[in-house]
Amino acid sequence: MHLQGVPNEIMCKVFPTTLKGPARVWFSKIPPSTVSSFEELSKLFVNSFIKGQRHKHSLSSLLTIEQGDNESLQSFITRFIREALTVDEMDDKLLLATFHNGVNSDLFIHKLYEQEPQTMAELVHSAQSFMNTEDVIIAKKIKKA
Known part of the structure; x- marks a missing residue:
């Protein structure tokens, strides 16, 4: 024009x-x-x-993120991390606490308390290990059936 x-x-x-x-x-x-x-x-x-400016959220906004009843752990972690990236004050201890607040997988919560991660990277690694183990158990159950 x-x-x-x-x-x-x-x-x-x-x-x-x-x-x-x-x-x-x-x-x-x-x-x-x-x-x-x-x-x-x-x-x-x-x-x-x-400019690629994204609206930043406060850490307290992560407290509203909860794993849905039928939501996979993988999906919840992906959604949680995406939202965590919009937070200004990124602190691993607080992020871990808000993650614990939102996750609903009882078995994974038990694993987290057995081997408590100190960083989000450790938590994601632990979750990946947990999901791989779950996949093997499911595959064995299917094979037996």
């Missing part, structure tokens, strides 16, 4: 028609008459989306 010399006003009017999802929601929250040029609108957009 710049190359074709489209006026500022038209670019501002057309811009929202190109937006979807979170970008459209973001645009709808801009108060009317607060943006005076397309250049200003562009800078607002870049500051909100293009």
